[in-house]
Amino acid sequence: MKNFKIALMAIFSTIIISCDNNDDDTSSLTGTGTVSVTFDNGYDGNDLILDVENSENENDESLTVSRFSYIVSNFSLIDEEGNEYIFPKDDSYFIINQEEGLEDVELSDIPAGTYTTLKFGVGVDDEKYQEGGEIQEEFWELAEANNLTWSWTAGYKYINYEGTFTSETITEATDYTIHLGRLGDQVNYEEVTLNLDTNITVSDEMDSNIHLEVDASKILTAVTSIELTEKATLMTDAEKAPLIAENASEMFVVDHVHNGSGH
């Protein structure tokens, strides 16, 4: 019986030792893969459902959102060593539109590697704007179809956020309109940098997804409180536009990532 006990212990030891192989061979990643970014629009922790009243925000205002679309651009990824891979600028403009269910950005041909950080911008930067109409005709038309343009000279609407609201003093549902964009030399383009809670890996065998939770309520509350009760149409307000841009850049949070979903 003693022999048996020894044998049993030996079996356990083997099992434990053989299970302890946490080998991490991500250094052998080769080729390219696709990183998709999902912009899952919400409102203060809840799902954003158009034309349904949301809970009261920090300014004691209740919003019913009827339109929420925006431009995201200039994507880049930073790897473990701190190297930044910048996605080709000409292909790096995307539209997210809650009405149309546009929520995914696909970044293909990302070099194999392990990435820790995602960067992108909200809106259209000055460089792109200065390129002129011919080069960006295609994206302009796409933006136009998604209610994200003014006239050509006025440029793009980076964010189109519309609906109705009520507050303590405004008890009847009243329209609000927030159109963020460039105002003359004031570009109002903001960059967003998000550290990934879990790294993503990319290679010939592996695609990855970054799932962002987007909190639309932050547009009026994140850094500076902007009260609709005070002013409900915010389109060409050179004082408030930069504040809205700054608030909006704070509305993105990484909810989770998926590794190896695809190929």
Next chain:
Amino acid sequence: MLLGFAVVKANDKQFNTIPEPCENHYHILGFDDDFCDTCGCGSSGGSMGYGTGLNDNFIGIRYIHQQYRSRDGIFNDSPWIKENFNTIQAWGNIPVSDRLLINTIVPFQFHNRIFPDNTEQHISGLGDVSILAFYNVLKVKPDSIVSIKPEHYLQIGGGLKLPTGSYDQENNEGSVNPSFQLGNGSLDYVLGLNYGFSYRNWGISTMLNYAIKTENPDNYQFGNQFNYSINAYKTYYLSNSFSVTPIAGLAGEVYGENQEYNLPVADTKGDLFLGKLSLEASLNNYSLGVVAMAPISQNLNGNKVELKNRTSIYLNINF
């Protein structure tokens, strides 16, 4: 806990009516097997009890039903997906020698889930077969008259959970419950320990087990899992051949984080603490049991998965 002891303390006068020593007394208590191997994965009650109660040898069949719900989305108000996990398993404890027994479970799974838009998905098939060996370190004397002294038993063992249940990566996408699977897809190792004692016609049984999970061919690895339980029971002999045993217990499960391509998957670890009530009736060599379990506390998958309840029914033949 209180409930458990309440049961134990109840009805002392039964001592007077204890019949001739009944072999089954030491056989029937297969109820240490609280845990289900629904799919052996992640947080969906993938635990199994390898505990075999006293040194009983039996073969039997058991049906387990588990109801879960999981969030269809990332938001606080995202709608719920209803999930039903059903398992029919053949199980048994087969003695190899005086001190050694083999425990095996062969599960057949048929699960379904109902999405918020009322579409349904069904999966069914063989689950993960497990084979374990237990060594009786301390053994209750099987032929003893109901003893005046407490009788202790201690079993240690270990074994394998085989990847016989299919793992489908697609079931894992677009869902927050990674456990809607027939199996882990991986070869897993299990270590188990059962300890208990009986005194006259009541007893306590406890169980610990730990499952070490490995990476499956789809580069997914379920987190390791620790299970424990304690039960209190009392057997009432209604005749020479017929007895009834109410059982009350507590059980817990702790899940490690899952990994995909050696990278952690968010919201996959968690823990679960359950209360249990059960009743087993034995007639000659047959025992029929019903078990109901409900969560006392839980924190599964970042609270995006919730266990509603578990129920099971089993019929064993003891030998």
